[in-house]
Amino acid sequence: MEELEALRADALAQLExxxxxxxxxxxxxxxxxxxxxxxxxxxxxxxxPKEQKxxxxxxLNEVKSALETAFADxxxxxxxxxxxxxxxxxxxxxxxxPLLDVTEPGISPGLGGRHVLTRTMDELAEVFARMGFSIxxxxxxxxxxxxxxxxxxxxxxxxxxxLENFYIDGKHLLRTQTSTVQIRTMENASPPLKIISxxxxxxxxxxxxxxxxxxxxxxxxxxxxxVSMVDLKTTLLQFAHAYFGADAEVRLVPSFFPFTEPSAExxxxxxxxxxxxxxxxxxxxxxxxxxxxxVGYDPEQWSGFxxxxxIERIAMRKYGIPDIRWFYENDVxxxxxxA
Ligand code: FA5
Numbered sequence: 001m002e003e004l005e006a007l008r009a010d011a012l013a014q015l016e017x018x019x020x021x022x023x024x025x026x027x028x029x030x031x032x033x034x035x036x037x038x039x040x041x042x043x044x045x046x047x048x049p050k051e052q053k054x055x056x057x058x059x060l061n062e063v064k065s066a067l068e069t070a071f072a073d074x075x076x077x078x079x080x081x082x083x084x085x086x087x088x089x090x091x092x093x094x095x096x097x098p099l100l101d102v103t104e105p106g107i108s109p110g111l112g113g114r115h116v117l118t119r120t121m122d123e124l125a126e127v128f129a130r131m132g133f134s135i136x137x138x139x140x141x142x143x144x145x146x147x148x149x150x151x152x153x154x155x156x157x158x159x160x161x162x163l164e165n166f167y168i169d170g171k172h173l174l175r176t177q178t179s180t181v182q183i184r185t186m187e188n189a190s191p192p193l194k195i196i197s198x199x200x201x202x203x204x205x206x207x208x209x210x211x212x213x214x215x216x217x218x219x220x221x222x223x224x225x226x227v228s229m230v231d232l233k234t235t236l237l238q239f240a241h242a243y244f245g246a247d248a249e250v251r252l253v254p255s256f257f258p259f260t261e262p263s264a265e266x267x268x269x270x271x272x273x274x275x276x277x278x279x280x281x282x283x284x285x286x287x288x289x290x291x292x293x294x295v296g297y298d299p300e301q302w303s304g305f306x307x308x309x310x311i312e313r314i315a316m317r318k319y320g321i322p323d324i325r326w327f328y329e330n331d332v333x334x335x336x337x338x339a
Contacts (some may be wrong), residue, residue, distance in 0.1 A: 001055050001102050003044070005100065007037055008063045009327035015067075015074050017070035024078050028071055032072070038064055043321040113339025115217060117327055120315040121198050124218055127242045128196045131235060133220065136195040138181035138201070143172055146180040151259040159258075179259060179308055182287075185221065186295035191223035191302045209323045216311035223287065223297070223304035232284060232305035235264055244270045244318065251278060260285025260306055270317060279317055282309030 011031045019023045031037050041060070048056045079099050113120070125135060138146070148160055149151075157228040158164065159176070166174040181197035197219045205211045222231065233252060252264035261283035267278045284307035289299035312324050319338065321327070326334050 001048075001052070003041055003211055004056075004059050004063050007031075007041065008066060011037065011067055012070055015070055018074060018078070018164050021078050022069075023179065024074060031063075031067060033072065033238055038067065076284055091109055099128060103118065113335070115335065116315055116319060116321070117311065120311055120318065121216070121218075123243070124311070124314070125196070126200065127239055128220070129237040133194050133196045133222075133240060134196045136181055136185045137199065138175075138178070138184045138197060140175055140200055141168060142175040142180050146183045147173060147175055147177070150183040150291065151179055152290040152294070153258045157258065165198050166204060168220050176203050177201055177308060179306070182221045182259075182291070182306055184291075186223070187298060191297060191304075194222045194224075207325065209230075209325070210313070210316075211322050212312065212328070214308075214328075215324070217282070218309050218311055218314075219296060220307045221282075221287070221304060221305075223302055225302065227286075227303045227305055229286060229305070232286070232307070233307070236284065236307065240268045240270075243314070244268060252284070255285075257283050257285055259291050261288045262286060264329070266307065266309065271318070272317065279313075281317075283309060284308070284327040 011027075014031075015024075015027055018027050029036060033039070034056070036277060045053070045060065070269055093318065129135075144160075153159055165176055168174070176199050178199055178201060181195075181199075185193065185195055185197070190312075198215055199216060201217050202214050207213055220235070222235070229252075233250065236252075237250045239249050247270075251267040251268040251269070253267060255263045255265045257263040260283075263283065266281050267283050268281055269276055269278050272279065287304040287306055292299040292302060292304075312327055315321060315327075316324065
């Protein structure tokens with residue numbers, strides 16, 4: 001019985017000093033294991049005088065249970081402090097179970113989202129698809145024919161000044177407008193046709209809150225017999241209603257573009273920061289007969305309208321984005337807000 005008491009005191013003191021899961025496991029083997037110190041005292045029970053046996057048996061059980069409880073408690077504190085060799089060490093410590101709880105919710109992998117410009121383009125494609133427009137595409141590096149000549153922009157026009165464009169060589173430049181796709185589409189297809197085209201355009205404009213030197217446009221082109229300004233305004237009105245809401249209004253203000261006649265600027269009246277405002281979104285007009293001739297369409301037979309709108313400007317209005325530069329900075333807070 002004295003030996004049992006000595007084992008209890010000694011083992012508990014050692015347990016207190018145990019450092020880490022490996023040492024704890026070693027303590028368990030030494031003290032409670034099948035060849036451990038407690039087990040080693042059991043054979044001695046048969047030498048205990050008969051009258052003391054019940055007392056000795058009771059003490060043996062008491063010491064065993066005290067050591068097991070102390071071990072379980074110590075395991076919890078070792079687990080909480082991380083142990084020394086990770087979950088496996090805790091798992092082998094026995095009574096406390098594994099440190100890795102597989103039923104805990106995991107860390108979900110971060111999912112990407114569409115950029116707000118991509119989302120806007122998807123929305124625009126859907127609105128115009130419902131009106132019967134299909135999608136056409138063209139290259140960002142263009143020749144002078146598609147960016148200027150076929151669009152009725154003559155050699156001496158200020159828009160062709162090298163300072164107004166990103167020329168790559170004497171004959172090629174980054175396109176300044178998606179109107180180039182009007183030409184490419186008409187060169188490759190016979191009328192009637194009804195297309196939109198969206199993509200990047202480049203201009204050496206000074207960058208500020210509403211201007212960028214790279215931005216996106218959406219181009220629309222409808223060619224058929226007897227197309228009129230009424231078709232143009234109706235289409236733009238339907239777009240404005242579908243995209244900005246049923247109370248949006250459209251106003252066409254006379255303007256000039258070499259490739260349309262007559263030409264207009266498109267304004268939409270919509271809610272901006274709680275007040276109704278007229279907002280300019282882009283240009284439009286009836287396709288100039290010279291453009292039809294450049295692509296081999298007979299202007300006596302065919303007529304059409306075209307429009308070109310700034311996609312950033314549309315998205316800024318739709319989502320209340322005050323600065324165009326935010327689209328390109330890839331600030332995670334901005335990206336997450338719209339994801
Ligand atoms: C044009 O680019 C014509 N191609 C539009 C057109 C197409 C007219 C078909 C007639 C028929 P403009 O240069 O105005 O037009 O540009 C159209 C729109 O692009 C502008 O209203 C504006 O919304 C956007 N935009 C123009 N410059 C910038 C810029 N630096 N940064 C951001 N958006 C711009």
